[in-house]
Amino acid sequence: xxxxxxxNGESLRIGxxxxxxxxxxxxxxxxxxxxxxxSLAIHREEVFERxxxxxxxxxxx
Amino acid sequence: MSEAKDVVVEHRLGRIExxxxxxxxxxxxxxxxxxxxxxAVLPYDGLGPLFWLVCLDDAQLAFVVVDPRxxxxxxxxxxxxxxxxxxxAETLGQAEILAMATIRDKEVTVNLAAPxxxxxxxxxxxxxxxxPGEYPLRQPLPEATKMPxxxxxxxVEAKIQP
Numbered sequence: 123x124x125x126x127x128x129x130n131g132e133s134l135r136i137g138x139x140x141x142x143x144x145x146x147x148x149x150x151x152x153x154x155x156x157x158x159x160x161s162l163a164i165h166r167e168e169v170f171e172r173x174x175x176x177x178x179x180x181x182x183x
Numbered sequence: 184m185s186e187a188k189d190v191v192v193e194h195r196l197g198r199i200e201x202x203x204x205x206x207x208x209x210x211x212x213x214x215x216x217x218x219x220x221x222x223a224v225l226p227y228d229g230l231g232p233l234f235w236l237v238c239l240d241d242a243q244l245a246f247v248v249v250d251p252r253x254x255x256x257x258x259x260x261x262x263x264x265x266x267x268x269x270x271x272a273e274t275l276g277q278a279e280i281l282a283m284a285t286i287r288d289k290e291v292t293v294n295l296a297a298p299x300x301x302x303x304x305x306x307x308x309x310x311x312x313x314x315p316g317e318y319p320l321r322q323p324l325p326e327a328t329k330m331p332x333x334x335x336x337x338x339v340e341a342k343i344q345p
Contacts, residue, residue: 130319133279160265169315173297174215176320177310180246180283181216 190223194242196235206239207209207301208306210269214297219244222308233284236299251282251293252324261314264280269309270302278302285321290322 227233295318
């Protein structure tokens with residue numbers, strides 16, 4: 123995992139088309155803004171993992 | 184002499200032969216299967232309502248899918264414009280919705296939380312992850328649903344009918 127430190131308001135650029143901005147952090151949580159092409163699906167990790175697990179069950183895996 | 188088809192896969196379900204033009208493309212793969220991109224839709228048993236969604240990239244991978252509105256007529260998932268764009272559809276009318284069925288211990292549940300959106304004409308598909316809580320991930324079948332014989336074999340042991 124690549125680990126970087128950003129201050130509030132600072133950003134990361136992922137590939138050419140994805141920009142991730144730390145909007146505010148504190149109280150054990152961080153607000154993140156993401157600018158990305160609409161074709162790129164962005165989900166909370168736990169939501170995505172639930173679908174992954176359901177798909178694996180459906181595949182009989 | 185029958186003509187050879189473009190695509191021939193020795194799948195665990197049996198030999199799959201389809202024309203390239205019939206291949207369904209899930210460009211982003213599926214959650215849990217990011218490299219599963221090329222699929223064929225085949226009848227499950229010669230009868231509705233189930234179909235096989237067979238992966239042409241992975242000879243072990245296949246899913247059982249069903250038209251969820253046959254089982255749940257009020258099912259109306261929130262499909263956004265960018266989902267339609269993913270499958271090169273301009274309107275919802277140009278797309279089909281299917282749902283993954285999970286068959287385990289002879290119990291069938293349907294994934295209504297992440298339906299498959301498909302544009303059959305453009306041969307493109309995407310799995311849409313709905314807002315959590317909107318619909319269940321493992322919805323049991325309605326009472327008195329008639330399923331084809333042998334459905335309890337599920338995706339692991341079954342073979343496609345030639």
